[in-house]
Amino acid sequence: MFFPISGAHISPMYLMVTGFLIGVLGGFFGVGGSFIAGPALRAMGLDWNFAVGTDLAHIVGKSVVAAKRHRALGNVDLRLGLIMALGTIGGAEVGAQLIQMLKRAGNVNLVVSIVSIAVYLSISTFMIWESRKTLALRKPMPRGLVKGATAKQDQSAFMHVTRDIQRLKIWPIIKLPTSGVTISLWIILLVAFVGGLFSGFLGGGAGYIRMPSMVYVLGVPTHLAVGTDLFEIIISASYGTFTHAIKGNVDILIALVMHTGAAIGAQIGAISTQYFTGPKIRLAFVPLPLIGAAIVIYTLMTGHKV
Amino acid sequence: MKKETAKTLRAFAIELVVYAALVVAYFFLVLHFLGEGLHQLEVRHRYTYAGVAILLIIGQAVVLESVTTLLLRMLRGRSE
Numbered sequence: 218m219f220f221p222i223s224g225a226h227i228s229p230m231y232l233m234v235t236g237f238l239i240g241v242l243g244g245f246f247g248v249g250g251s252f253i254a255g256p257a258l259r260a261m262g263l264d265w266n267f268a269v270g271t272d273l274a275h276i277v278g279k280s281v282v283a284a285k286r287h288r289a290l291g292n293v294d295l296r297l298g299l300i301m302a303l304g305t306i307g308g309a310e311v312g313a314q315l316i317q318m319l320k321r322a323g324n325v326n327l328v329v330s331i332v333s334i335a336v337y338l339s340i341s342t343f344m345i346w347e348s349r350k351t352l353a354l355r356k357p358m359p360r361g362l363v364k365g366a367t368a369k370q371d372q373s374a375f376m377h378v379t380r381d382i383q384r385l386k387i388w389p390i391i392k393l394p395t396s397g398v399t400i401s402l403w404i405i406l407l408v409a410f411v412g413g414l415f416s417g418f419l420g421g422g423a424g425y426i427r428m429p430s431m432v433y434v435l436g437v438p439t440h441l442a443v444g445t446d447l448f449e450i451i452i453s454a455s456y457g458t459f460t461h462a463i464k465g466n467v468d469i470l471i472a473l474v475m476h477t478g479a480a481i482g483a484q485i486g487a488i489s490t491q492y493f494t495g496p497k498i499r500l501a502f503v504p505l506p507l508i509g510a511a512i513v514i515y516t517l518m519t520g521h522k523v
Numbered sequence: 524m525k526k527e528t529a530k531t532l533r534a535f536a537i538e539l540v541v542y543a544a545l546v547v548a549y550f551f552l553v554l555h556f557l558g559e560g561l562h563q564l565e566v567r568h569r570y571t572y573a574g575v576a577i578l579l580i581i582g583q584a585v586v587l588e589s590v591t592t593l594l595l596r597m598l599r600g601r602s603e
Contacts, residue, residue: 218550219558220558221558221559221561221562222558222561222562222565229550233546274576274577274580275580277577277580277581277584278580278581278583278584279584281581281584281585281588282584282587282588282591285585285588286588455577455581458573458576458577458580459573459574459577462569462572462573462576462577463569463570463573465565465569467573467576469561469572469575469576469579469580470554470557470558470561472576472580473554473579473580473583474550474554476580476583476584476587477546477549477583477587480583480584480587480588480591481538481539481542481587481591484588484591484592484595
């Protein structure tokens with residue numbers, strides 16, 4: 218199929234299957250999946266600027282589907298998502314400026330690669346340690362379907378640190394009844410800002426940082442973190458799509474075709490979260506940042522983009 | 524348990540076939556004709572194109588979500 222905006226010839230079946238796989242991952246883990254979508258589009262000969270912008274547009278659509286499904290399951294905290302969107306957009310702008318500074322210094326590729334490898338490996342190592350420790354606890358875990366109120370009975374071996382963070386009384390304090398969390402607004406904005414910073418700095422939606430941060434720093438139950446992250450991604454990825462589109466980096470037709478596969482994948486991923494407890498979702502999340510790290514290491518070693 | 528799994532898998536396979544047919548029709552009826560118009564918009568009115576792009580992807584997401592939900596309900600009942 219010919220896509221006149223980017224001038225690319227790509228099989229719609231390839232786009233649909235790629236979208237489907239990313240949709241399942243996104244619906245289950247609350248991530249954008251750009252670490253797979255970017256290289257997958259690039260492999261079909263699309264320029265990097267189009268791969269990044271088009272991927273963002275496709276993320277918007279996929280997140281709408283997955284967030285709607287999660288909302289039906291009671292897994293979206295709208296108030297938290299809206300607050301986080303503000304911090305994410307601010308962070309993304311600062312991240313993009315950092316990239317521009319590094320570009321001028323002439324070492325953007327090396328610095329971004331090393332930072333991303335360090336971040337990906339740290340997240341995976343920490344999540345393996347925490348989720349395994351939590352699963353080893355002898356406290357009773359929710360059984361059967363895990364949604365709504367049951368999802369809030371999440372456990373974490375890192376909970377003592379999360380409680381200390383929640384005790385910081387820095388005005389204004391925000392109550393989030395859906396997530397069952399009371400916390401300073403500034404901490405929410407800081408978490409969102411850091412997520413946005415990595416999004417602007419490393420590309421993609423940075424769900425691999427935001428979702429774990431929501432669980433470990435804010436104390437949001439895993440199911441709600443996944444659903445709320447997806448809702449937040451709709452806003453921040455829409456902003457990213459708009460800015461990329463005015464720079465001529467979005468082929469919306471490719472995004473629309475990819476999304477036809479992602480729509481069904483995202484539903485399957487979102488429904489599947491009902492059958493797993495929080496620590497199990499977090500443990501299953503571990504390979505995602507490792508895949509990201511492997512792609513970056515491969516790029517560094519060979520000098521080729523995947 | 525095995526009977527239940529087989530039932531779910533059969534429903535899912537039917538859902539995929541119906542969904543694939545709808546998507547192929549959508550490719551030929553909508554996306555094929557949208558291509559040139561969107562290309563012209565992207566070349567001439569970049570800001571309008573950016574807004575239309577977001578509306579299109581969100582609109583498609585809402586429609587496809589409704590279609591897949593409807594298919595799920597029809598094939599598996601309201602237990603999902």
